[in-house]
Amino acid sequence: MTELFCDARKAIFLLVAFCFVSAGTAVRCQGAEAQAKITDVAVQQLAVLPFIKGSTEAQKKEKKLEKNLDCQLRGLCALSEDEVYSESEEVVTALVQAELRRKFGDKIVALARVREAYIALPKEATDTPREIAVRLGQSLGIDHVLVGLVWRYQERVGSAMGATEPASVAFSLFMVEVSTRKLVWQGSFDKTQTSLSENLFDTPMFLKKGMKWLTVEELSSYGIEKILDKLYIQ
8 A cells, every 4th residue: 555655646746747847838737538628508407318338339430429329229339239228327327417416406307207208218229319318308398418328337357456457438428409409518438547657647536536446436437527527507
Protein backbone atom coordinates (compact mmCIF):
# COMPACT_ATOMS: atom_id res chain seq x y z
CA MET A 1 0.00 0.00 0.00
CA THR A 2 2.89 2.38 0.85
CA GLU A 3 4.35 1.84 -2.62
CA LEU A 4 0.99 2.72 -4.17
CA PHE A 5 0.85 6.06 -2.37
CA CYS A 6 4.46 6.85 -3.27
CA ASP A 7 3.63 6.04 -6.87
CA ALA A 8 0.64 8.39 -6.66
CA ARG A 9 2.66 11.27 -5.20
CA LYS A 10 5.26 10.95 -7.95
CA ALA A 11 2.55 10.76 -10.59
CA ILE A 12 0.77 13.86 -9.30
CA PHE A 13 4.01 15.84 -9.26
CA LEU A 14 4.95 14.79 -12.79
CA LEU A 15 1.45 15.41 -14.13
CA VAL A 16 1.26 18.90 -12.64
CA ALA A 17 4.74 19.69 -13.95
CA PHE A 18 3.85 18.41 -17.41
CA CYS A 19 0.64 20.43 -17.53
CA PHE A 20 2.48 23.55 -16.38
CA VAL A 21 5.18 23.18 -19.02
CA SER A 22 2.56 22.47 -21.68
CA ALA A 23 0.27 25.34 -20.72
CA GLY A 24 1.17 27.32 -23.81
CA THR A 25 0.70 24.42 -26.21
CA ALA A 26 -2.24 22.43 -27.52
CA VAL A 27 -1.59 19.57 -25.10
CA ARG A 28 -4.66 18.71 -23.01
CA CYS A 29 -3.81 17.51 -19.52
CA GLN A 30 -6.62 15.03 -19.16
CA GLY A 31 -7.44 11.56 -20.35
CA ALA A 32 -9.12 11.05 -23.72
CA GLU A 33 -11.24 8.13 -22.59
CA ALA A 34 -14.32 10.29 -21.92
CA GLN A 35 -15.81 12.35 -24.71
CA ALA A 36 -18.75 14.74 -24.42
CA LYS A 37 -19.42 18.35 -25.29
CA ILE A 38 -20.68 20.80 -22.67
CA THR A 39 -24.34 21.11 -23.59
CA ASP A 40 -27.33 22.89 -22.07
CA VAL A 41 -30.66 21.27 -23.00
CA ALA A 42 -34.17 22.47 -22.19
CA VAL A 43 -35.84 19.39 -20.70
CA GLN A 44 -39.16 18.93 -18.95
CA GLN A 45 -38.74 15.23 -18.27
CA LEU A 46 -36.03 12.75 -19.24
CA ALA A 47 -36.25 8.95 -19.17
CA VAL A 48 -33.33 6.53 -19.32
CA LEU A 49 -34.06 3.77 -21.82
CA PRO A 50 -32.76 0.41 -20.54
CA PHE A 51 -29.30 0.05 -22.03
CA ILE A 52 -28.78 -2.07 -25.13
CA LYS A 53 -25.77 -4.31 -25.67
CA GLY A 54 -23.86 -3.33 -28.78
CA SER A 55 -21.28 -5.32 -30.69
CA THR A 56 -17.62 -4.33 -30.76
CA GLU A 57 -17.80 -4.49 -34.55
CA ALA A 58 -20.50 -1.80 -34.59
CA GLN A 59 -18.45 0.46 -32.32
CA LYS A 60 -15.36 0.16 -34.52
CA LYS A 61 -17.19 0.32 -37.85
CA GLU A 62 -18.97 3.62 -37.41
CA LYS A 63 -16.71 6.67 -37.18
CA LYS A 64 -19.75 8.60 -36.00
CA LEU A 65 -21.20 6.59 -33.13
CA GLU A 66 -24.59 8.29 -33.46
CA LYS A 67 -25.17 6.26 -36.62
CA ASN A 68 -25.76 3.30 -34.34
CA LEU A 69 -28.98 4.98 -33.23
CA ASP A 70 -30.40 3.92 -36.58
CA CYS A 71 -29.10 0.37 -36.90
CA GLN A 72 -31.39 -2.59 -36.37
CA LEU A 73 -31.23 -4.38 -33.04
CA ARG A 74 -30.73 -7.74 -34.75
CA GLY A 75 -27.93 -6.37 -36.90
CA LEU A 76 -25.08 -4.13 -35.82
CA CYS A 77 -26.40 -3.11 -32.44
CA ALA A 78 -27.24 -6.34 -30.67
CA LEU A 79 -25.05 -9.39 -30.26
CA SER A 80 -28.06 -11.60 -30.87
CA GLU A 81 -31.81 -11.21 -31.23
CA ASP A 82 -32.48 -12.55 -27.74
CA GLU A 83 -29.68 -10.68 -25.97
CA VAL A 84 -30.77 -7.07 -25.90
CA TYR A 85 -30.95 -6.51 -22.16
CA SER A 86 -28.70 -8.39 -19.72
CA GLU A 87 -27.07 -7.99 -16.32
CA SER A 88 -24.26 -5.67 -17.43
CA GLU A 89 -26.70 -3.33 -19.18
CA GLU A 90 -28.92 -3.35 -16.10
CA VAL A 91 -26.01 -2.25 -13.89
CA VAL A 92 -25.00 0.62 -16.18
CA THR A 93 -28.63 1.70 -16.59
CA ALA A 94 -29.01 1.94 -12.80
CA LEU A 95 -25.74 3.89 -12.45
CA VAL A 96 -26.77 6.43 -15.11
CA GLN A 97 -30.23 6.76 -13.57
CA ALA A 98 -28.76 7.39 -10.11
CA GLU A 99 -26.32 10.04 -11.32
CA LEU A 100 -28.99 11.85 -13.34
CA ARG A 101 -31.38 11.82 -10.39
CA ARG A 102 -28.61 13.19 -8.18
CA LYS A 103 -27.98 16.05 -10.61
CA PHE A 104 -31.46 16.83 -11.89
CA GLY A 105 -33.90 15.38 -9.38
CA ASP A 106 -37.54 14.99 -10.43
CA LYS A 107 -36.83 15.90 -14.06
CA ILE A 108 -35.68 12.28 -14.37
CA VAL A 109 -38.52 9.77 -14.71
CA ALA A 110 -38.47 7.01 -12.08
CA LEU A 111 -36.74 3.90 -13.42
CA ALA A 112 -39.56 1.58 -12.28
CA ARG A 113 -42.04 3.56 -14.38
CA VAL A 114 -39.69 3.52 -17.37
CA ARG A 115 -39.14 -0.23 -17.14
CA GLU A 116 -42.87 -0.88 -16.94
CA ALA A 117 -43.49 1.19 -20.08
CA TYR A 118 -40.48 -0.36 -21.83
CA ILE A 119 -41.69 -3.91 -21.19
CA ALA A 120 -45.13 -3.02 -22.54
CA LEU A 121 -43.72 -1.52 -25.75
CA PRO A 122 -44.06 -3.57 -28.94
CA LYS A 123 -40.48 -4.30 -30.09
CA GLU A 124 -39.17 -5.99 -33.21
CA ALA A 125 -35.67 -7.13 -34.12
CA THR A 126 -35.81 -4.69 -37.02
CA ASP A 127 -36.38 -1.71 -34.71
CA THR A 128 -33.63 0.83 -34.10
CA PRO A 129 -32.65 2.38 -30.75
CA ARG A 130 -33.96 5.76 -31.95
CA GLU A 131 -37.35 4.29 -32.86
CA ILE A 132 -37.66 2.58 -29.48
CA ALA A 133 -36.63 5.77 -27.66
CA VAL A 134 -39.26 7.84 -29.49
CA ARG A 135 -41.91 5.19 -28.88
CA LEU A 136 -41.01 5.07 -25.18
CA GLY A 137 -41.12 8.86 -24.90
CA GLN A 138 -44.54 8.99 -26.53
CA SER A 139 -45.81 6.23 -24.25
CA LEU A 140 -44.61 8.11 -21.16
CA GLY A 141 -45.72 11.51 -22.46
CA ILE A 142 -42.26 13.06 -21.99
CA ASP A 143 -39.99 15.17 -24.17
CA HIS A 144 -36.55 13.48 -23.99
CA VAL A 145 -35.16 9.94 -23.75
CA LEU A 146 -31.57 8.91 -23.07
CA VAL A 147 -30.38 5.93 -25.11
CA GLY A 148 -27.42 3.90 -23.85
CA LEU A 149 -25.32 1.33 -25.71
CA VAL A 150 -22.83 -0.88 -23.86
CA TRP A 151 -19.97 -1.97 -26.10
CA ARG A 152 -17.73 -3.72 -23.57
CA TYR A 153 -18.10 -4.73 -19.92
CA GLN A 154 -15.26 -6.84 -18.52
CA GLU A 155 -14.66 -7.45 -14.83
CA ARG A 156 -11.15 -7.28 -13.37
CA VAL A 157 -9.35 -10.52 -12.56
CA GLY A 158 -7.76 -10.31 -9.13
CA SER A 159 -8.19 -8.04 -6.14
CA ALA A 160 -8.22 -4.31 -5.50
CA MET A 161 -4.54 -4.49 -4.56
CA GLY A 162 -3.40 -6.70 -7.41
CA ALA A 163 -5.21 -7.47 -10.65
CA THR A 164 -3.91 -9.77 -13.38
CA GLU A 165 -6.53 -8.37 -15.76
CA PRO A 166 -7.92 -4.85 -15.22
CA ALA A 167 -11.55 -3.83 -15.51
CA SER A 168 -12.55 -2.57 -18.94
CA VAL A 169 -15.73 -0.84 -20.09
CA ALA A 170 -17.03 1.09 -23.08
CA PHE A 171 -20.46 2.69 -23.51
CA SER A 172 -22.18 5.56 -25.30
CA LEU A 173 -25.06 7.85 -24.33
CA PHE A 174 -27.43 9.61 -26.74
CA MET A 175 -30.20 12.03 -25.77
CA VAL A 176 -33.09 12.06 -28.24
CA GLU A 177 -35.78 14.73 -28.42
CA VAL A 178 -39.05 12.82 -28.78
CA SER A 179 -41.04 15.33 -30.85
CA THR A 180 -38.33 15.88 -33.48
CA ARG A 181 -36.47 12.53 -33.16
CA LYS A 182 -33.26 14.58 -33.17
CA LEU A 183 -30.06 13.78 -31.29
CA VAL A 184 -29.47 16.73 -28.93
CA TRP A 185 -26.52 15.46 -26.84
CA GLN A 186 -24.14 12.55 -26.75
CA GLY A 187 -21.19 11.26 -24.75
CA SER A 188 -19.00 8.18 -24.64
CA PHE A 189 -16.55 6.44 -22.32
CA ASP A 190 -14.00 3.82 -23.32
CA LYS A 191 -11.49 2.78 -20.70
CA THR A 192 -9.31 -0.10 -19.58
CA GLN A 193 -7.67 0.75 -16.27
CA THR A 194 -3.88 1.06 -16.24
CA SER A 195 -1.39 1.60 -13.45
CA LEU A 196 -0.12 5.10 -12.68
CA SER A 197 3.35 4.10 -13.83
CA GLU A 198 1.87 3.31 -17.25
CA ASN A 199 -0.39 6.33 -17.60
CA LEU A 200 -0.06 9.56 -15.60
CA PHE A 201 -3.40 10.75 -16.93
CA ASP A 202 -5.10 8.15 -14.71
CA THR A 203 -4.08 10.17 -11.64
CA PRO A 204 -7.48 11.93 -11.26
CA MET A 205 -9.24 8.57 -11.35
CA PHE A 206 -6.95 7.09 -8.70
CA LEU A 207 -7.46 10.15 -6.49
CA LYS A 208 -11.24 10.01 -6.84
CA LYS A 209 -11.74 6.25 -6.60
CA GLY A 210 -8.81 5.32 -4.33
CA MET A 211 -5.43 3.75 -4.87
CA LYS A 212 -6.70 0.41 -6.11
CA TRP A 213 -7.71 -1.62 -9.10
CA LEU A 214 -11.37 -0.86 -9.73
CA THR A 215 -14.21 -3.26 -10.37
CA VAL A 216 -15.97 -2.81 -13.70
CA GLU A 217 -18.91 -1.24 -11.85
CA GLU A 218 -16.62 1.29 -10.15
CA LEU A 219 -14.94 2.09 -13.47
CA SER A 220 -18.36 2.52 -15.11
CA SER A 221 -19.48 4.84 -12.32
CA TYR A 222 -16.38 6.99 -12.79
CA GLY A 223 -17.00 7.24 -16.54
CA ILE A 224 -20.66 8.13 -16.09
CA GLU A 225 -19.77 10.94 -13.69
CA LYS A 226 -17.24 12.34 -16.17
CA ILE A 227 -19.64 12.26 -19.11
CA LEU A 228 -22.68 13.64 -17.32
CA ASP A 229 -20.60 16.42 -15.82
CA LYS A 230 -20.79 17.95 -19.33
CA LEU A 231 -24.59 17.86 -19.44
CA TYR A 232 -26.73 20.71 -18.11
CA ILE A 233 -30.53 20.63 -18.05
CA GLN A 234 -32.69 23.72 -17.82
